[in-house]
Amino acid sequence: MQLPLFPVDIYLLPNGICKLQIYEQRYIRLVKLATANHHGFGLCMKIDDNLCHFGTRVIITDFDPLPNGFMSITIQGVEMFLINNHWQDNDRLYIGDTSPVPNWHRKNINFIDQNISDNLQHLFQQHPDHASYYPEPKFDDITWVCQRWLEILPLEVNQKQWFMSRNDCSAALSFLHSVINNHSTSK
Known part of the structure; x- marks a missing residue:
């Protein structure tokens, strides 16, 4: 699955929830792509300047325009993925060819x-x-x-x-x- 990717120092796993502030044009485009494709986008991390291999596909569950012109979005992790290949568009937005990684199964606490x-x-x-x-x-x-x-x-x-x-x-x-x-x- 091709996903727009958001490299950020946030570690979010399936069912995890957090808020992000969006202000760069490339990430405003990412939000538009994520809402249009109904698959969301990929949250991933970097080591030095390289994208890491694993990330989490997230969906946008809520968004609010902020007074400073930024946008606040609430995201929820859906599934982990492996980045097979990635590239940057003209506006430097990362796009990744990803494969899903099976979610960890629910397990009752003992x-x-x-x-x-x-x-x-x-x-x-x-x-x-x-x-x-x-x-x-x-x-x-x-x-x-x-x-x-x-x-x-x-x-x-x-x-x-x-x-x-x-x-x-x-x-x-x-x-x-x-x-x-x-x-x-x-x-």
Whole structure:
């Protein structure tokens, strides 16, 4: 699938939600393309000046014009993808030939993983602005919980890319257990 690409330092996974401010002409065109094609656009990251291999296809769920002439859009992650090839149009908008990567399957939380979910719920309580993006959080789905943690943790781009290349949330869950358990014992 060909998608317009938005390289940005935001890590968003399927079902993740965030807001972006759009002000460059090429990204205003990206918004127009994304709403016309009904497929959305690709959110991807860069290392140095190179696009990363994995990204997330997102759809625009809301938009608002801002007083400064910018546009605020709310986006939601749909599926991960692999960039097979990419190029830039005359206005420097990236276009990518992408292949979907299977989403991680929903997985009910079990007793041993409850601490990971409880800590995310606590974090959401401390940051109600972020929590407001998720009126129906899925704290009983460990895949959803892992994805939200990966989005907010300050990880290196290559770490984020590595997690995206996994077939399920197992590696992320193992990583989160070590991070959260180490944080809890260091208090």
